[in-house]
Amino acid sequence: MQNLPAVDVLGQVVAQRTAVARRLASVRRVVAIAGGKGGVGKSLLTANLAAALATDAARVGVLDADIHGPSAALMLGARGQRPKLGPQGARPAIGVCDVRVMSMDLLLNDDDSAVRWRHYGGLADDTFVWRGTLEANVLREFLADTEWGELEYLLIDMPPGADRFETLLRLLPELSGAAMVTTPSEASLLVVRRAAAAAQQSGARILGLVENMAATSGPGRGRDLADDLGIPFLASVPFDPDLARNTEAGRPGVLIDPRAPGARAILELAHRLKGILA
Amino acid sequence: MEFVSNDTDRASGVMAIQYSCPNCGRRISMVTNPGETQMVSSLGVTIGHEALAEGGAGPMNQIRRSLEGEASWTDDRGLPDPVWTEAAERRLAAAPGFVQGMVRRLYTDWAKRNGYEEVSPAVMSKARDALGMSEM
Numbered sequence: 001m002q003n004l005p006a007v008d009v010l011g012q013v014v015a016q017r018t019a020v021a022r023r024l025a026s027v028r029r030v031v032a033i034a035g036g037k038g039g040v041g042k043s044l045l046t047a048n049l050a051a052a053l054a055t056d057a058a059r060v061g062v063l064d065a066d067i068h069g070p071s072a073a074l075m076l077g078a079r080g081q082r083p084k085l086g087p088q089g090a091r092p093a094i095g096v097c098d099v100r101v102m103s104m105d106l107l108l109n110d111d112d113s114a115v116r117w118r119h120y121g122g123l124a125d126d127t128f129v130w131r132g133t134l135e136a137n138v139l140r141e142f143l144a145d146t147e148w149g150e151l152e153y154l155l156i157d158m159p160p161g162a163d164r165f166e167t168l169l170r171l172l173p174e175l176s177g178a179a180m181v182t183t184p185s186e187a188s189l190l191v192v193r194r195a196a197a198a199a200q201q202s203g204a205r206i207l208g209l210v211e212n213m214a215a216t217s218g219p220g221r222g223r224d225l226a227d228d229l230g231i232p233f234l235a236s237v238p239f240d241p242d243l244a245r246n247t248e249a250g251r252p253g254v255l256i257d258p259r260a261p262g263a264r265a266i267l268e269l270a271h272r273l274k275g276i277l278a
Numbered sequence: 279m280e281f282v283s284n285d286t287d288r289a290s291g292v293m294a295i296q297y298s299c300p301n302c303g304r305r306i307s308m309v310t311n312p313g314e315t316q317m318v319s320s321l322g323v324t325i326g327h328e329a330l331a332e333g334g335a336g337p338m339n340q341i342r343r344s345l346e347g348e349a350s351w352t353d354d355r356g357l358p359d360p361v362w363t364e365a366a367e368r369r370l371a372a373a374p375g376f377v378q379g380m381v382r383r384l385y386t387d388w389a390k391r392n393g394y395e396e397v398s399p400a401v402m403s404k405a406r407d408a409l410g411m412s413e414m
Contacts, residue, residue, distance in 0.1 A: 012323040055376065077380050080409060081387060085351040089337045098379035109347055116346035120312040120319070129313070130320040137322035137340045145337035255376050 016137075019144040020171055023089070027061070027151040029277045031207065032168060035181040036195025037188045038069075038160035041212040042181045044247050045237065045266065046157040047075035051252035052270035054097035058152035061092065063142055064103035065168065066159035067135055068115050073105040077250030082106060089147040096252060102146045104138075136167045143171060153277075162195040166202050176277055177205035179234060183213045184220035196229050207276055208232035210269060213239040232276070235269035238262050279306070319344075360389040361396045369399050384409060 024030060033046045046062060054060040064072035073079045076095030083106050084091040092100040104115055117134060119127065148154060158164055158178075169175060178199055182192040192209075199206060209229070211222025214236040226233035240262030243253030254263040279297035282305065286293040295308045322340040336342075342351070362370070362382075373381055388405040389397045 009318065009321070009323050013321060016322060051376070077377065081383060083351060085336075085338065087336070090351070094379050094383040096380055097376045107341065107345065107351070113347060117344050118346050120316045126313065130316050133317070134320035134322075134340070134344060137320065138344075140322065141338050141340050 016140055016144065017171070020140060021174065023144045023146070023148065024154070024172070024174065027148055027154045029152065029176040030154045030156065030172060030174065031176050031273070031277070032156045032158050032165065032178040032204075033181060034158040034165050034178045034195065034199065035188075035192050036160060036162040036165075036198075037182065037191040040181050040183045040188055040192070041237075043071045043075060043157050044244060045181055045210065045212060045269075046155050047072060047247055048243070048252045048254045048263070048266045049270055049273070050076065050095075050099045050153075050155050051097050052254045052267050053153050053155075053274070054099050055255070056270070056274075059100075059150060060097070061100040061102075061146075061148050061151045061154040062095070063146070063154060063156045064101070064105065065139055065142070065156050065164065067104050067138055069159065070103040070105035072157050073101050073103045074250060075247045075252065076101050078103075079105065079250070083146075086147075089145045091147050096250070096255060100146075100148060100151070102142050136171070139167065140171050162191075162198040165195065165199050165204065169199075169202050169204055175204065177207040179207050179210055179273065180231070181210045181212050182222055182225065184211060184215065184222060189221055189225050193225060193229065196231070200229075206231045207273065208234035210234050211236045213237070215239075234272055235265050237265040237269070359386050360394050360401075362386075363396055363398045365399050366397045366402055369402060 033042050033049070035042055043064075043066070050060045050062050062072050062076060064070045073093060073095070076099050078093035078095035078099075078101040081093035083093060083102065090102070092102045093106050095101045108115070117127065117131065119130075156168065158168065165178065180192055180196050180199070182188045196206060196209070206229070208231050209222055209226040211220060211233075214220055214222065215238065220236075222236065223233045238261045240253065240260055242257065243260060243262040246253045246256045253260065254266050257263055258267060280300050282296040282298045284293075284295050286295075292311050293309070296305055297308075298305045324335045324339065338351075370378055370382060385397050385402055385405050388409060389401050394401050
C-alpha cells in the first residue's frame with residue numbers, strides 16, 4: 001500500500017475563509033442588495049446602482065449571488081462573455097461602465113441550461129440534504145476565486161430568502177452593510193420586515209431601506225417600515241417601464257435617461273450610499 | 279496494517295476496505311457511502327487524488343466539478359490578447375464611453391477564440407456579425 005499524506009479537511013475549511021478575506025482585501029466596500037422577497041427589483045436596482053457608482057469614476061464589481069435565477073450579466077450587458085480561468089482565479093466579465101461581473105449565467109451553456117449539480121451514487125432524491133452546503137460554497141468560490149482586482153464597491157445581488165443573507169454573513173464577516181429592498185405591497189413589506197429583522201439579529205449592518213416600484217406620488221409605507229425597523233429610508237424609486245426595459249436590454253436606465261424620475265432616484269440613492277459608506 | 283480486501287459496490291456507491299494488523303491479526307474496515315462522500319464534497323474541500331495534486335485543485339474547483347454539463351470557462355493560461363490596431367481603436371472610440379470597455383472585451387475574446395493576433399476593423403465586423411451585434 002502506498003503511504004498517502006493525510007488530507008486535512010478542517011484545515012481546508014479554515015483556509016477557505018482566509019481565501020475570501022485575502023481576495024477581498026483589495027475591495028473597499030462590499031454591499032449586499034437584499035430583501036428576502038423575490039420580484040422586488042433587487043437585480044434591476046443593483047445593475048443601475050453599479051452603473052451609477054461607476055459613472056462617478058469608481059471601480060465597481062457585481063456578484064450575482066442568485067445561483068438559480070441569475071440576471072446581473074443580462075442587465076449589465078455582460079452576457080456572451082466567458083469568465084477566463086487562470087491559475088490565480090477567474091477573470092470576471094466586463095459590463096457597462098467597466099463593471100466587473102461574476103454570475104452563474106456566464107457559465108451556463110445556453111438559455112435552456114438550468115443549474116444542476118452532479119451527485120454521487122443514487123442521491124438524486126436526496127439533494128436537499130447537501131444542496132445548501134454546496135451552494136454556500138459556490139458563493140464562497142465566486143467571492144474568493146474571482147479576480148476582482150482593486151474595487152471601490154462590490155455589490156452583491158442577493159437571491160430571495162432571508163436565510164441566504166445569513167450564509168453570506170458567515171462567509172463574509174467584513175460585509176460593509178446591506179441595503180434592503182421592498183415594494184409598497186403588503187406581502188413585500190411583511191417579508192422584508194422579517195428579512196431585515198433576521199439580518200439585524202445576525203449582526204449585519206443595515207444601511208437602510210429602498211422602496212422600489214413606488215407610486216410616482218412619493219414614498220408609500222416603505223418609509224413607515226424603515227421607521228419601525230429603526231433604519232434609514234434611503235430612496236423611493238418610482239415604477240418606470242422605460243428604465244426596466246433599457247436595463248433588461250443591458251443598458252441600465254441611469255445611463256440612458258438620467259433625468260427620468262426612476263433614474264434620478266437611483267442616482268440619489270447612489271449618492272446617499274456613498275455618503276453612508278464614506 | 280496490511281490491505282485485505284476492497285468490497286466496493288460501484289452500483290450503490292458504498293466503499294468498504296479492510297486492513298489487518300500483521301502482528302495481532304485484528305482487522306479494521308473503512309466504510310463510506312455516497313451520502314458521506316457527497317457531504318464532504320459539498321464542503322468544497324478536496325479529497326483523494328485532487329488533494330494531492332501539485333498546487334491544489336485550482337480556482338473555482340467546486341463549481342467546475344459539481345456543475346452538471348460543461349461549464350463554459352475560457353482557459354486563459356498563456357495566451358496573449360490580440361493587439362488592437364489604430365483603426366480599430368478609432369472605431370471603438372466612436373462608441374458611447376460607458377460601453378467601450380465591454381465592447382473591447384467582447385471583440386478581444388472573440389478574436390482570441392478565433393485565432394486572430396490583432397483586432398482590426400475587418401475583424402470587428404466579423405465579430406459583430408458572429409455575435410449578432412447591431413452596432414459597432
